[in-house]
Amino acid sequence: MPTIPTPSATAPTRTKGRLFLVPAPLDFGCTELPELQATMPLGTLNAAAGLSHWICENAKSARAYLKRVNDITPLCQPIQALSLVELPREVHKKGDHSGNFDARPLLQPALAGYDIGLVSEAGMPAVADPGSSVVRAAHDLGLQVIALVGPVSLLMALAASGLNGQNFAFVGYLPQDPQDRVSRIRELESLALKTGQTQLFIETPYRNLVMLQALLHTLQANTRLAVSSGLTLSLASTVSHTTKQWKTVTHTLDNATPAVFALGR
Amino acid sequence: MPTIPTPSATAPTRTKGRLFLVPAPLDFGCTELPELQATMPLGTLNAAAGLSHWICENAKSARAYLKRVNDITPLCQPIQALSLVELPREVHKKGDHSGNFDARPLLQPALAGYDIGLVSEAGMPAVADPGSSVVRAAHDLGLQVIALVGPVSLLMALAASGLNGQNFAFVGYLPQDPQDRVSRIRELESLALKTGQTQLFIETPYRNLVMLQALLHTLQANTRLAVSSGLTLSLASTVSHTTKQWKTVTHTLDNATPAVFALGR
Numbered sequence: 001m002p003t004i005p006t007p008s009a010t011a012p013t014r015t016k017g018r019l020f021l022v023p024a025p026l027d028f029g030c031t032e033l034p035e036l037q038a039t040m041p042l043g044t045l046n047a048a049a050g051l052s053h054w055i056c057e058n059a060k061s062a063r064a065y066l067k068r069v070n071d072i073t074p075l076c077q078p079i080q081a082l083s084l085v086e087l088p089r090e091v092h093k094k095g096d097h098s099g100n101f102d103a104r105p106l107l108q109p110a111l112a113g114y115d116i117g118l119v120s121e122a123g124m125p126a127v128a129d130p131g132s133s134v135v136r137a138a139h140d141l142g143l144q145v146i147a148l149v150g151p152v153s154l155l156m157a158l159a160a161s162g163l164n165g166q167n168f169a170f171v172g173y174l175p176q177d178p179q180d181r182v183s184r185i186r187e188l189e190s191l192a193l194k195t196g197q198t199q200l201f202i203e204t205p206y207r208n209l210v211m212l213q214a215l216l217h218t219l220q221a222n223t224r225l226a227v228s229s230g231l232t233l234s235l236a237s238t239v240s241h242t243t244k245q246w247k248t249v250t251h252t253l254d255n256a257t258p259a260v261f262a263l264g265r
Numbered sequence: 266m267p268t269i270p271t272p273s274a275t276a277p278t279r280t281k282g283r284l285f286l287v288p289a290p291l292d293f294g295c296t297e298l299p300e301l302q303a304t305m306p307l308g309t310l311n312a313a314a315g316l317s318h319w320i321c322e323n324a325k326s327a328r329a330y331l332k333r334v335n336d337i338t339p340l341c342q343p344i345q346a347l348s349l350v351e352l353p354r355e356v357h358k359k360g361d362h363s364g365n366f367d368a369r370p371l372l373q374p375a376l377a378g379y380d381i382g383l384v385s386e387a388g389m390p391a392v393a394d395p396g397s398s399v400v401r402a403a404h405d406l407g408l409q410v411i412a413l414v415g416p417v418s419l420l421m422a423l424a425a426s427g428l429n430g431q432n433f434a435f436v437g438y439l440p441q442d443p444q445d446r447v448s449r450i451r452e453l454e455s456l457a458l459k460t461g462q463t464q465l466f467i468e469t470p471y472r473n474l475v476m477l478q479a480l481l482h483t484l485q486a487n488t489r490l491a492v493s494s495g496l497t498l499s500l501a502s503t504v505s506h507t508t509k510q511w512k513t514v515t516h517t518l519d520n521a522t523p524a525v526f527a528l529g530r
Contacts, residue, residue, distance in 0.1 A: 021424050035308075039414040043303030127420055127430040136427035139505040147421035149304045149497065155392055155420050156412035159286045162401035165392040169434035169462065197434065232414065240404040 005146060007050035007076075007115035017110035019138040020117045021125050022048050023150020024065050026232045026258070028122035036068050039232045044148040049073040051117040052082055053109045055134055059084045061121050083109065091130050103137035110143050122258075124152045128170065128202065153231045154200055157260035160238040161198070161226030164264055168198035176207075178214070185218045189263060193223065198264035206255045219243040219263065227251070229259035270411060272315035272341075272380035282375035284403040285382045286390050287313050288415020289330050291497045291523070293387035301333050304497045309413040314338040316382040317347055318374045322395055324349045326386050348374065356395050368402035375408050387523075389417045393435065393467065418496045419465055422525035425503040426463070426491030429529055433463035441472075443479070450483045454528060458488065463529035471520045484508040484528065492516070494524040 007020060025040060027033055036045060048069050056062035063079055070079070091101050110116050118125045118134050124147070125131035138145050154170055174184045188199040203211045208229070215225055226240035229252075239251045253259060272285060290305060292298055301310060313334050321327035328344055335344070356366050375381050383390045383399050389412070390396035403410050419435055439449045453464040468476045473494070480490055491505035494517075504516045505527075518524060 021421075037306060038308030039306050041302060041304050041306050043300075124420060124424050126424045126427070129430070131424070132427050132430050135425065136505070139427050139503075145425045145427075145503050145505075146501065147425040147493075147496070147503075149414075149416045149421070151414045152417055152420045155389060155417045156286075156414070159389050159391045159396070160400065160410045160412040162391070162397050162404050162410075165394070165397050166437045167435065170432065171462075172431045197436075228412075231412070236411065238404075238410050238412075240401070240410075 005047070007047055007117075014113055016141075016143055017053075017113055017115040018144040018146055019107070019110065019135065020047055020051060020115060021131070021135070021145065021147040022051075022117045022119045023124045023148060023152070024119055024122050026122050026151050026153055028061060030233060032233060033068070034233065036072060039151045041149050042073075044150055045069050045073050047148055048117060049075050051115055052077050053114045053116045054082060054084045055087065055103075055106050055116060055118050056084055057087055057120040057125075057130055059086050062119050065119065087130050087134070091133060101133045103134040104141060106134060107137055107141055107143065110138070111141065124150060127152065128154060128172070151232050153228070153258070153260055156231050157226070157228035157238065157262060158198065158200060160228055160240070161262045162240050163198040163224060163226060163262050164196055165198070167196055168200060170200040172201060173203065174201055174211070181211075181214050182218050185215060189219055189223055192264040193220075196265060198262055200260060200262045202258075202260055205258050208253055208255050208257070208259050211261065212253055215261065215263070216243055216246055222265075224264055226262040227253055227259055228262075229253055230257045231260070233257075270312070272312055272382075279378055281406075281408055282318075282378050282380040283409040283411055284372070284375065284400065285312055285316060285380060286396070286400070286410065286412040287316075287382045287384045288389045288413060288417070289384055289387050291387050291416050291418055293326060295498060297498060298333070299498065301337060304416045306414050307338075309415055310334050310338050312413055313382060314340045316380055317342050318379045318381045319347060319349045320352065320368075320371050320381060320383050320399055321349055322352055322385040322390075324351050327384050330384065352395050352399070356398060366398045368399040369406060371399060372402055372406055372408065375403070376406065389415060392417065393419060393437065416497050418493070418523070418525055421496050422491070422493035422503065422527060423463065423465060425493055425505070426527045427505050428463040428489060428491060428527050429461055430463070432461055433465060435465040437466060438468065439466055439476070446476075446479050447483050450480060454484055454488055457529045458485075461530060463527055465525060465527045467523075467525055470523050473518055473520050473522070473524050476526065477518055480526065480528070481508055481511055487530075489529055491527040492518055492524055493527075494518055495522045496525070498522075
């Protein structure tokens with residue numbers, strides 16, 4: 001596999017290490033744990049197995065992931081011997097793009113020649129997840145940054161929605177206050193209808209059904225709404241209809257499964 | 266691998282077939298053809314191998330891809346026996362979201378119980394590529410739509426940029442006219458600085474350097490610009506700096522390698 005750069009093992013072999021962005025499977029928190037190879041390329045698993053230094057959203061879930069990697073490709077070191085550093089809590093909360101967190105100290109091992117992996121709890125780090133401060137710091141330090149292939153729920157949801165994939169936006173979470181939420185839905189719908197730009201957003205799973213209800217009450221009859229839930233899991237589902245049609249179909253959205261919402265024309 | 270639904274082979278086994286969105290590797294048109302398993306999960310390759318009916322952007326490149334799949338997982342039928350239907354030319358051109366193309370006739374085999382694969386020349390179908398008309402038609406016909414995991418250059422570029430991944434937009438191509446291009450760059454920069462929304466766009470590779478020059482001449486000194494090129498290939502590179510810094514760094518962008526541009530704060 002010549003095209004996925006092989007990370008250095010325990011002994012550094014280059015002047016500066018690289019930063020690998022390592023996607024994680026989308027089954028975080030699920031009782032069903034599918035085989036990694038169903039959704040993770042071998043190139044990604046091999047690269048992950050070769051890394052001795054990690055920056056992670058949560059050390060416990062990173063170790064659990066690496067344990068599954070080890071079942072397919074032996075890790076370069078026993079899990080207990082790996083260096084795992086957690087991103088500070090405030091970085092999680094603020095969405096990691098306030099610009100105030102200096103991640104350069106976390107990347108010191110790269111200056112000693114070690115490759116470093118960045119991993120979040122599910123999906124691609126730094127996309128709808130913490131990590132961008134680490135990537136920025138890596139560029140500032142002159143490190144090579146290599147994104148590996150893995151599942152990205154936002155783009156899978158967009159592709160499966162049938163909505164415009166030539167022009168789209170992801171806007172994160174919508175407001176929790178019911179009135180603010182309705183205003184924001186109206187704003188996003190107006191933008192989507194005017195410009196043709198599909199609007200994607202997410203919600204904490206336990207508010208999925210409240211969000212769906214707000215959308216169906218607020219959106220115009222001919223606006224298309226797509227909801228993807230449980231992507232890559234056996235219960236994966238994408239329902240995509242105009243608001244009018246939604247009111248007549250059955251869906252299986254629940255308040256436990258991560259979902260991605262998309263609206264447009 | 267219980268979580269990637271197994272497509273029906275030649276004989277239909279269910280009332281309605283499903284639509285599988287099958288990602289293709291990002292090496293389209295390259296002389297270097299990396300091993301598929303470096304960037305494609307086995308679950309995706311197995312699903313692709315099981316499909317006898319295809320809708321594709323280009324039949325010749327779809328066959329070339331399936332030939333590579335066959336080297337890893339034997340196809341359910343000889344390549345010559347597969348049913349491959351091309352999307353009409355006008356759908357490619359108009360970006361497939363004018364709403365005028367009725368793709369339902371292409372999905373007739375699904376009504377006879379056959380699963381169908383949708384594939385474009387590179388990356389995820391229906392994302393910055395034709396296919397959304399087929400996905401919409403599938404939902405209209407009540408078919409299950411299943412997006413498989415594979416490389417998506419836009420999201421890899423976003424992750425590797427260090428720019429805001431909690432709020433971002435992909436806006437397709439910028440205008441070719443130099444003055445219009447500058448206006449559009451100013452518009453996107455203003456939006457990105459005001460809202461914090463990272464703006465992603467692409468360019469036909471032979472205009473990469475013209476685009477880069479226009480960006481460096483137009484953007485404010487502290488705006489961050491990231492350019493990812495050759496993603497998943499051995500020449501993969503992401504350069505991410507403020508405009509001011511860009512003017513002092515060396516880069517390897519050329520007029521032949523597909524690139525993704527991102528700007529933000």
